[in-house]
Amino acid sequence: MAYSDKVLDHYSNPRNVGSLDKNSTEVGTGLVGAPECGDVMKLQIKVNPATNIIEDAKFKTFGCGSAIASSSLATEWVKGKTVDEALTIRNTDIVKELSLPPVKIHCSVLAEDAIRAAIGDWKKKNGQHSQPQPQAQPVEQRA
Amino acid sequence: MSTNVISGNGNNDVKLPIYMDNHATTRTDPRVVEEMLPYFTEKFGNAASRNHEFGWVAEQAVEQARERIAKLIGATSKEIIFTSGATESNNLAIKGVAEMYKEKGNHIITQAIEHKAVLDTCKRLEKYGFRVTYLPVQKDGRIDLDDLKRAMDEKTILVTIMTANNEIGALQPIREIGALCHERGVLFHTDAVQAIGKVPFNVIQDNVDLASLTAHKLYGPKGVGGLYVRRKNPRVQLVAQIDGGGHERGMRSGTLNVPGIVGFGKACALASEGMAEEAVKLAALRDRLKDAIMGQLDEVYINGSVEHRLPGNLNISFAYVEGESLLMGINDIAVSSGSACTSATLEPSYVLKALGAGDDLAHSSIRFGIGRFNTQAEVDYVAERVIDTVKRLRELSPLYEMAKEGIDLTKVQWAAEPTH
Ligand SMILES: Cc1ncc(COP(=O)(O)O)c(C=O)c1O
Ligand code: FES
Numbered sequence: 001m002a003y004s005d006k007v008l009d010h011y012s013n014p015r016n017v018g019s020l021d022k023n024s025t026e027v028g029t030g031l032v033g034a035p036e037c038g039d040v041m042k043l044q045i046k047v048n049p050a051t052n053i054i055e056d057a058k059f060k061t062f063g064c065g066s067a068i069a070s071s072s073l074a075t076e077w078v079k080g081k082t083v084d085e086a087l088t089i090r091n092t093d094i095v096k097e098l099s100l101p102p103v104k105i106h107c108s109v110l111a112e113d114a115i116r117a118a119i120g121d122w123k124k125k126n127g128q129h130s131q132p133q134p135q136a137q138p139v140e141q142r143a
Numbered sequence: 144m145s146t147n148v149i150s151g152n153g154n155n156d157v158k159l160p161i162y163m164d165n166h167a168t169t170r171t172d173p174r175v176v177e178e179m180l181p182y183f184t185e186k187f188g189n190a191a192s193r194n195h196e197f198g199w200v201a202e203q204a205v206e207q208a209r210e211r212i213a214k215l216i217g218a219t220s221k222e223i224i225f226t227s228g229a230t231e232s233n234n235l236a237i238k239g240v241a242e243m244y245k246e247k248g249n250h251i252i253t254q255a256i257e258h259k260a261v262l263d264t265c266k267r268l269e270k271y272g273f274r275v276t277y278l279p280v281q282k283d284g285r286i287d288l289d290d291l292k293r294a295m296d297e298k299t300i301l302v303t304i305m306t307a308n309n310e311i312g313a314l315q316p317i318r319e320i321g322a323l324c325h326e327r328g329v330l331f332h333t334d335a336v337q338a339i340g341k342v343p344f345n346v347i348q349d350n351v352d353l354a355s356l357t358a359h360k361l362y363g364p365k366g367v368g369g370l371y372v373r374r375k376n377p378r379v380q381l382v383a384q385i386d387g388g389g390h391e392r393g394m395r396s397g398t399l400n401v402p403g404i405v406g407f408g409k410a411c412a413l414a415s416e417g418m419a420e421e422a423v424k425l426a427a428l429r430d431r432l433k434d435a436i437m438g439q440l441d442e443v444y445i446n447g448s449v450e451h452r453l454p455g456n457l458n459i460s461f462a463y464v465e466g467e468s469l470l471m472g473i474n475d476i477a478v479s480s481g482s483a484c485t486s487a488t489l490e491p492s493y494v495l496k497a498l499g500a501g502d503d504l505a506h507s508s509i510r511f512g513i514g515r516f517n518t519q520a521e522v523d524y525v526a527e528r529v530i531d532t533v534k535r536l537r538e539l540s541p542l543y544e545m546a547k548e549g550i551d552l553t554k555v556q557w558a559a560e561p562t563h
Contacts, residue, residue, distance in 0.1 A: 003471070011471055017539055034557030035503035035542060038465055038483045038491065042541035060541035064467040064484035068539065103489065117558075136557045 003065055004099035010069035015076050018058040020044040028122025030114040031136040039063035039107065040136075041071045043114035045078060045086070047122055052082045059114070066104040070094050070111035083119055157524045159475040165360075165455060165514030166309045166337060167479065171406065172362040172515070178409040179364065182402035190399045191390060201401045208408025215411040216335075216354065217345035218371050224391045225404055228368035229336045232355035233260040233303075235370055235395065236332045239381030240301045240353070241268050244330070248298035254278040254286050254315075255497040256308055261334055265303075274298070280497050283448035284313030291323060301330045306338035306354075310481065310494040310510055311447030312456025314342065321350020330379060336360050336368075340414030341422065341453050346371055352379050358403065362515060363410030367403030370395075421515060426454035428513050428522050433457055435526035440533055442546075446495055446508060455513040460495075460504040463543035464536045469509060472532035476525050481508040503552075 003011070019042075020027045026046050033040040039062065046056040057075035061068045073094055078086040094100070094108040117135045162170065182204060190205045192198025209220040226232045241251065253265050255277050265275045276294045278286045286304065295302075302324050307314050317333055324331040332353035338344050340361035346354060357368035372394070373379045387396030437443055442462040458481075461469065466482030479485070481492030483506060491505035509529070513522070537543040542552060 011468070014539060019544065031541065032558055035506070035552060036501070036557075038502075038506035040541050040557070042544075060539055060544060062463060062540045062542045063465050064482075065471040067465075067484075068468055103487070136555055 006073075006098050007066055007069040007100070010072040010098070011065040014059075014068060014072040016056075016058050016072065016079075017060065019060065020046050020056065020058050025049075025125050026122075028118040028120070028125065030117025030119075030121060032113040032117050033063065033110050034136075035062065039067050039110055041067065041110050041114040043071060043074060043111075043118045045083075045118045045122060047083060049126070052084070054078045054081055054083065054086055063110070064104070064107060066098065066100055067107035067110060069098050070100075070108045071114060073097060074111040074115055078115060083122070086115055087119060089115055157518070157520045160477055161475065161517075161521045161525060162477045163511050163513060163517060163521070163525060164477045164479055165512035165517075166312075166510065167512065168359045168365065169362045169514050170516055171359075171364050172410065172413060174413060175363055175406045175409045179402040179406040182405050186401075188401070190401055191388065201399075204405050204408075205399055205401060208404045208411075211408040211412045211415070212356065212369055213371075215340065215344075215415045216356075216371060217347050219374065222346075222371055222374050224370045224372055224394050225399055225407075226368045226370055226395055227366055227400075228359070229258075229334060229355045229357035230260040231395075232357070232368050232370040233258070233334055234264050235381065235384050236353040236355060236372075237261065237264045237301065237303055238268065238384050239394070240330055240332065240379070241271075241273055242382035243380050244300040245273075248300040250274045250276070250296060250298040250300065252276045252278065252291065252294050252299060252302045252304075254280060254304055256280055256284060256310070256313075256494040257303070257305055258309060258334055258336075261303055261305070278304075280313075282498055282500070283451070284308055284311045284446075284494075284498055285315055285448060285451060286320075288316060288319055288323065291320060295323070295327055295329065299327070299329050301332060303332040303334070305334040305336075306344060307335075307342065307453050308447065308494065309337050310492060311458045311498070312337070312453035313447040314338070314451040314453065316451075317351065318349045321352075324352075325350050328377075330377070337453060340411065340418055341425075341455065343418075346373065352377065358407035358410055361410050361414055364403050364406040367400050367407050369407070422454045425513050425515075428517060428519060429455055429457050429511075431519065432511060432513070432522045432526050433459075435523070436529060439526075439530045443533075444500070444504060446498060446500065446504070457511040457513070458495075459509055459511075460500070460507040461509065461533045462504065462507055463540045463546060464507050464533050466506055466508055468536055469507075469529075469532055472536065473525075473528045476528060478512070478525075479510050481510070482506045 059071040061071045091108040091112040188197030188201035190201040213220045330352045335354045352373045354371040359365040444460045446458040466480030467484035483491040495505035
């Protein structure tokens with residue numbers, strides 16, 4: 001498969017790789033996908049409580065190059081947006097920006113899910129009402 | 144394709160891209176090409192033309208090739224039928240036997256990790272009223288002979304089990320399988336495509352009644368193959384699946400691909416001469432690659448039997464790294480992955496799934512197929528690139544991070560998307 005230049009760029013130089021403190025109340029964590037399906041994304045946001053602006057975002061992704069690129073792009077896009085603005089990001093925007101072929105659309109869907117899950121987690125922590133988002137549940141915590 | 148030369152270790156230069164996918168196909172050996180060439184131009188006759196020199200020359204070349212192929216597998220030349228490749232040979236063997244022996248019984252036994260050319264042929268026969276048993280494989284990719292014994296009944300007419308698997312290189316115990324079949328008067332077909340010219344294979348010693356062969360996996364051209372059909376003890380009969388001019392003793396009509404057959408013959412002659420030595424070289428390169436990777440990376444798993452394995456095959460799962468992203472990182476190296484993301488169907492490899500290792504390891508698998516034209520410098524380059532890329536991707540992997548934190552990934556309730 002031929003990848004678009006933008007996918008290759010994000011794959012080679014992924015933006016915002018890393019982790020934020022998931023126990024901080026300012027941090028929302030989204031963990032979506034499943035290893036058996038070949039894709040797992042973790043996307044985290046750090047929200048300024050005064051402004052609701054996403055000041056930082058980090059990701060880690062297990063998945064194909066398009067999944068890595070989609071999540072890398074998602075972190076770029078959510079940064080600087082308010083939580084509500086970030087919720088308007090659609091997977092179709094990601095598909096367009098990265099010129100993803102039809103077989104890779106679900107990788108962009110996963111990135112949208114990851115944004116929503118991260119925001120959902122942040123809202124829950126901060127007592128805000130939100131739709132429950134599908135989200136992985138580590139049953140067994142730190143050893 | 145652009146190629147460039149880079150410096151490998153020491154003063155060995157490797158030329159990029161590197162081809163290390165020799166189970167998919169092999170480069171045609173230049174000695175094979177050379178022998179084929181006259182059969183396109185001066186010696187272009189139809190091997191079925193009985194009344195002029197052009198035809199005789201072509202026929203003679205075909206018969207020489209038949210002998211060379213027969214010699215490699217311990218058969219006689221009359222037992223080799225030419226086809227367009229192993230897909231056709233598998234179809235002809237299985238459908239041809241099923242149709243010929245359907246009065247005797249309607250039960251066929253195969254196994255889970257056959258090539259699709261066998262599995263889908265069996266599935267079609269099920270639609271026509273045949274009963275097919277798909278034996279499971281053990282963790283090492285080999286069938287359990289007791290399973291086979293239990294599956295056989297008085298209606299069983301055919302057992303079809305491959306000699307070597309194309310993904311994990313696992314060698315089946317074909318000699319024992321053939322012996323079991325012969326004890327019970329059941330025919331034994333084997334898809335020997337990946338084994339021929341790589342490991343010893345002898346239709347008499349291995350108790351084989353039908354064997355599918357193809358030229359392009361042993362440094363011959365694509366689009367030409369053969370089927371070994373035993374002529375005595377027992378004499379195997381087939382119903383032709385392609386009707387026409389009655390070529391190949393009526394078993395496979397169609398004008399013979401003379402240049403291709405000449406190339407196939409030459410490829411087999413080269414294999415007869417050099418196989419023993421080549422197998423030692425390939426196994427050494429394979430082990431060098433394996434040792435380099437396993438020495439530098441933790442949590443890598445070899446898929447399939449280590450002991451009963453094709454010398455040039457290495458199939459490894461790199462835990463926490465998805466296969467397609469790994470391929471993308473080593474894009475100057477041609478290998479393949481069992482990952483769903485690389486397949487058109489978005490399904491991970493059914494072969495790896497059948498080993499019971501868990502789908503996540505199938506997604507993380509890479510198949511290295513080392514062949515005649517690979518060098519030690521290439522192996523060293525590949526090892527280095529793979530190790531670097533896996534390390535980089537693990538830094539990017541949420542699974543690796545979770546595992547390092549001590550979370551048991553099998554106990555996490557994943558919120559999976561149903562799209563994959
Ligand atoms: C085990 C096995 N059987 C059959 C085939 C099909 O062979 P061919 O390409 O000659 O049709 C292949 C190669 O793809 C193979 O690896
Ligand atoms: S993660 Fe599987 S195709 Fe993208």
